[in-house]
């Protein structure tokens with residue numbers, strides 16, 4: 001008997017018909033003799049609707065009550081699936097994050113899981129119950145409801161799988177695996193049979209929203225095998241697992257894009273020690289993540305500094321930076337939300353030179369201006385005007401030979 005955690009995303013539970021489809025899949029796995037823990041998202045569009053209501057209610061709604069509101073979508077789907085499973089004659093029981101409990105820190109809107117007590121779930125599983133858990137939610141040590149950041153039910157699923165020492169964590173979504181790039185914008189995208197934790201970590205953190213980044217961090221840390229599959233067919237899916245030798249041979253394994261960042265430039269900043277610390281401290285103290293940072297060469301003891309933050313944090317960040325810019329006598333602060341970050345990712349980039357220059361050449365040929373660049377061992381990212389995102393992804397996908405069939409040839413070479 002195996003213990004399997006299955007997570008179903010928003011589109012997979014978007015209406016009652018689809019919830020019934022999920023129930024049939026869950027029942028099939030259970031009837032094959034497995035113990036099953038199901039993790040659900042809210043119905044597709046529901047969390048966006050709830051976030052929208054909070055934004056109507058306040059300019060800066062993020063905080064304790066924001067999580068009380070945006071966590072409610074998952075309560076509905078776990079209740080509905082449990083009702084359907086019971087209708088089918090199964091024992092099923094729903095659990096909110098705090099009933100498990102999934103204990104997190106108190107960073108409302110993007111809390112991190114600190115611990116999960118598997119005892120209650122184990123007792124139910126041993127009684128033959130299908131355990132249905134709300135994704136995305138937790139409770140902090142003071143008893144406040146928290147949420148794990150957008151896409152967070154992936155993280156709930158992998159963390160539960162780690163806590164329960166499950167044999168497999170299946171992520172069911174609206175595509176049948178992890179592709180070389182988003183298959184919804186590039187029809188040439190090719191499904192990967194396997195992807196290493198490290199590559200998936202880069203792809204997720206660079207915008208491939210098929211898995212939330214933190215879910216991959218958990219999977220890597222606890223070596224949870226994760227299978228990404230479609231809830232609408234029985235296609236094989238993609239296994240996210242430890243790196244093997246075959247993977248290293250592929251130079252570039254994926255192209256990602258992220259339209260969820262915004263750029264802030266601080267112009268004519270006095271170039272002296274302590275200024276960057278002063279600018280960024282208020283942002284990090286408010287729990288914001290700063291992504292790319294570029295500082296220009298100094299002219300007459302002044303420099304320009306540009307960085308990116310997530311779109312959710314953009315307005316708050318702009319306000320904080322404007323306050324500091326006034327104190328340090330910078331000339332101006334300019335915000336630009338119309339940007340996209342496009343990245344190429346591949347474990348083989350460690351040992352292959354020339355990937356960056358090829359990327360820049362491709363952009364130049366298309367007349368796409370590169371605004372910022374950042375690199376790590378296995379990725380290169382550029383910031384461009386958002387209107388060129390799809391074009392950039394497609395031409396890079398082609399230039400690096402990621403189209404159907406080509407990657408395998410490279411791996412065998």
Ligand code: ADP
Nearest residue numbers: 009010011173174178179181182184208209210
């Ligand atoms: P769910 O609601 O099931 O969690 P998401 O919308 O969060 O689903 O994630 C699935 C989506 O991720 C796909 O519909 C696809 O558009 C997008 N995506 C982006 N990059 C990739 C990729 N490399 N491979 C597969 N899907 C990707």
Ligand code: ASP
Nearest residue numbers: 041042047150151152153
């Ligand atoms: N419902 C939440 C969201 O839309 C969590 C998730 O889908 O994973 O972000």
Ligand code: MG
Nearest residue numbers: 009151209210
């Ligand atoms: Mg998701």
